[in-house]
Amino acid sequence: MNITTYLGFPRIGRRRELKTALENYWRDPGQAETLLAAAEELRRRHWQQAADLGIDCVPVNDFSLYDHVLDQAVLFDAIPARHREGFERDPLAGYFAMARGSADGPALEMTKWFDTNYHYLVPELQAGQDFRLRGDKPLAEWRDARAAGHQARPVLLGPVSFLKLSKCTDGSNPLDLLPRLLPVYLEWLAQLAEAGVEWVQLDEPLLVTDLDPALALAYRQAYETLARGPSPRLLVATYFGGCDPELAASLPVDGIHLDLVRGPQQLATLLQTLPRDRVLSAGIIDGRGIWRSQPERVQALLHELHEWRQAGRLWLAPSCSLLHLPYDVEQERQLAAGLKPWLAFARQKLQELRHYADWLAGDAAAEQALRAQAEVLARRPQATGVQRRQVRTRVAALSPQAALRRSDVTHRRAVQAEALALPSLPTTTIGSFPQTAALRRARSGHRRGQLDDLGYQALLRDEVARVIRFQEDIGLDVLVHGEPERNDMVEYFGEQLEGFAFTRHGWVQSYGSRCVKPPIIWGDIARPRPMTVAWATYAQSLTSRPVKGMLTGPVTLLQWSFVRDDLTRAEICLQLALALRDEVHDLEKAGIGVIQIDEPALREGLPLRACEHAAYLDWAVHAFKVAAGGSQDRTQIHTHMCYSEFNEIMPAVAALDADVISIESSRSRMELLEAFQAFDYPAAIGPGVYDIHSPRVPSGEEMLELLQRALRVLRPEQLWVNPDCGLKTRDWDQVEPALRHMVDAARQLRATLPPA
Ligand SMILES: Nc1nc2c(c(=O)[nH]1)N[C@@H](CNc1ccc(C(=O)N[C@@H](CCC(=O)N[C@@H](CCC(=O)N[C@@H](CCC(=O)O)C(=O)O)C(=O)O)C(=O)O)cc1)CN2
Ligand code: MET
Numbered sequence: 001m002n003i004t005t006y007l008g009f010p011r012i013g014r015r016r017e018l019k020t021a022l023e024n025y026w027r028d029p030g031q032a033e034t035l036l037a038a039a040e041e042l043r044r045r046h047w048q049q050a051a052d053l054g055i056d057c058v059p060v061n062d063f064s065l066y067d068h069v070l071d072q073a074v075l076f077d078a079i080p081a082r083h084r085e086g087f088e089r090d091p092l093a094g095y096f097a098m099a100r101g102s103a104d105g106p107a108l109e110m111t112k113w114f115d116t117n118y119h120y121l122v123p124e125l126q127a128g129q130d131f132r133l134r135g136d137k138p139l140a141e142w143r144d145a146r147a148a149g150h151q152a153r154p155v156l157l158g159p160v161s162f163l164k165l166s167k168c169t170d171g172s173n174p175l176d177l178l179p180r181l182l183p184v185y186l187e188w189l190a191q192l193a194e195a196g197v198e199w200v201q202l203d204e205p206l207l208v209t210d211l212d213p214a215l216a217l218a219y220r221q222a223y224e225t226l227a228r229g230p231s232p233r234l235l236v237a238t239y240f241g242g243c244d245p246e247l248a249a250s251l252p253v254d255g256i257h258l259d260l261v262r263g264p265q266q267l268a269t270l271l272q273t274l275p276r277d278r279v280l281s282a283g284i285i286d287g288r289g290i291w292r293s294q295p296e297r298v299q300a301l302l303h304e305l306h307e308w309r310q311a312g313r314l315w316l317a318p319s320c321s322l323l324h325l326p327y328d329v330e331q332e333r334q335l336a337a338g339l340k341p342w343l344a345f346a347r348q349k350l351q352e353l354r355h356y357a358d359w360l361a362g363d364a365a366a367e368q369a370l371r372a373q374a375e376v377l378a379r380r381p382q383a384t385g386v387q388r389r390q391v392r393t394r395v396a397a398l399s400p401q402a403a404l405r406r407s408d409v410t411h412r413r414a415v416q417a418e419a420l421a422l423p424s425l426p427t428t429t430i431g432s433f434p435q436t437a438a439l440r441r442a443r444s445g446h447r448r449g450q451l452d453d454l455g456y457q458a459l460l461r462d463e464v465a466r467v468i469r470f471q472e473d474i475g476l477d478v479l480v481h482g483e484p485e486r487n488d489m490v491e492y493f494g495e496q497l498e499g500f501a502f503t504r505h506g507w508v509q510s511y512g513s514r515c516v517k518p519p520i521i522w523g524d525i526a527r528p529r530p531m532t533v534a535w536a537t538y539a540q541s542l543t544s545r546p547v548k549g550m551l552t553g554p555v556t557l558l559q560w561s562f563v564r565d566d567l568t569r570a571e572i573c574l575q576l577a578l579a580l581r582d583e584v585h586d587l588e589k590a591g592i593g594v595i596q597i598d599e600p601a602l603r604e605g606l607p608l609r610a611c612e613h614a615a616y617l618d619w620a621v622h623a624f625k626v627a628a629g630g631s632q633d634r635t636q637i638h639t640h641m642c643y644s645e646f647n648e649i650m651p652a653v654a655a656l657d658a659d660v661i662s663i664e665s666s667r668s669r670m671e672l673l674e675a676f677q678a679f680d681y682p683a684a685i686g687p688g689v690y691d692i693h694s695p696r697v698p699s700g701e702e703m704l705e706l707l708q709r710a711l712r713v714l715r716p717e718q719l720w721v722n723p724d725c726g727l728k729t730r731d732w733d734q735v736e737p738a739l740r741h742m743v744d745a746a747r748q749l750r751a752t753l754p755p756a
């Protein structure tokens, strides 16, 4: 029999029950019991649903109240000193203090999970530290699953990935801690074996990245050590790409999971090298994309695996955890016509697996279902809107000149200085102002038909007016309209472009209780009408200061959407770029002299393998330049980036040829600027002086100090003053004083500069 399984499931709940329970508890810690009960209910429901869909073995401990990497830091007692006391006093409150910060100190750093839009919390370690087991979350969840009648398999990150995803606060190498960490894994595994656990899944996504010899050695040593102790059988799971098949096959474990969707090329070697007594967990369908699988492709793949099948050592699974997918496409009642049969969210992925397993067993109904699926998908290319001749022709005819501004950055600076007449150290913000509860309520009421178009528009215009007045009042130099009309910076554009579909319930966790509804790119992209011009011109009509138009860039629109699987990412990105190019043109025509094109996801899209970096950066930078390249010299093009480590891609950042870049840097205390200096960056930079992720209101002095640091590295005429990112997640009572302090700091520093 072929076992069907999966590596992990979305945990937020079909109607974001976890989000609601978390936010209720954060507002009122008296709700702890309710939160824990909601979490337990979600786990049980998801196991049961998987079982009902025909899954043979479910993972446990893939669930987390906030983040699974944080859970594991806690399991190993890697609790930073500043949070330890709080944790001992109240473990639940202490856990969230590590996730979100508290009076005891800041949260752990949050960073992107590989090339996804999920963020994990980075465990803080130090050289020579002790690890020990704390609590028994994985085992307790296993017992619950067993009690409910499920075959279950606890999941943890493997030791090498866990350490490589952590950081040592003293600058030492986390991997040096391996000998101190392995005994804890051994103890944990022994406990599970003792309890009767048969299989454990150790996730080692680092295995799909470039491994230097030290890391490869660490892998061998780690798994040789683990193989020596009493333990359930070990399944090492790799995903998000192909791994080094020799290394993977050489690990002394009982099974290996491969991502055969993103790493099909690894299979041939692995089939040669993998010892025949191993279980092969084959990631045969895409665990990250929302498209139904093509039966012909999967069936061909399953033929290649016949040897494992016959030996009874084949497991069928999605390529990676389903965490990055929405829950159930059947919840969507208003999806663009004809789209639904093409799509598979988490529940549909499990159904697909069952079909393939049944097909392998010779089941006629499964055969029939897969044939029907193949037929539906075969008609996809001909469906209206999938291919638009005009779009294809325009992309094909695009000349290299389209990516070039008319003049170089130095000339443009002079022209813009004249056109905009800004003071030195100009102050601005990144675009969004607080998305208040009233705004979200109004949007929700508008969607439900309880608030009519006029009423909704009037409310948004009032908000824009208030935001403009506020910015004038505190003395900012380049104003924004505040983005009150946007549900999300990507979804908003997706809703206005042809070729995109959007969902009502397709939530995916981004971090903690924060979710996104990535829109779906299914057809060629066209812009039927201007998307932002009315808001920008309305805002500009209220002030004599320049208002900055606000667009999300092509790479970020691509990266934060679910994208079609029948065109290359490069091609889709170029289509998006052309739509944005037209928007830039329309903004310019409407008299908007400053336009920001946000690209916070430029770094996130970087492939996991270095050999693929150059090609990606090439098309990504090209797409941005196509979006911006049609503009006049006098139009000042800004871009914005956050959430990432940019040092590695600095040449690409410079190659965007933006006039001004605002970039997150307050938490790294402006360290990032050295990379710009080393590069002799020609354009202007606004290194964020205020961390918008925290409710804390920074003082003018600390921002002044950051600006002074910046001036050690940058020329004064290069420096802009702005926060790290948009203010949409903050409250007005934090934003108001913080921005006042920021403007004060800029003014003070300005007064010390020699006249230009
Ligand atoms: N796509 C994307 N990815 C990103 C970011 C981003 O901004 N966008 N930022 C980075 C960090 N990630 C983030 C992800 C989500 C949120 C966030 O704030 N999400 C909100 C939802 C935002 C949203 O879509 N809002 C909608 C829908 C809001 C909603 O839930 N409405 C309720 C009703 C609410 C009410 O009545 O009050 C409903 O529809 O049921 C709107 O404003 O229209 C949340 O989870 O709470 C912030 C940062 C990286 N990745
Ligand atoms: C995640 S980057 C956000 C940029 C956007 N303009 C904002 O201010 O919200």
Ligand SMILES: [Zn+2]
Residues within 6 Å of the ligand: 430, 600, 640, 641, 642, 643, 724, 725, 726
């Ligand atoms: Zn940002």
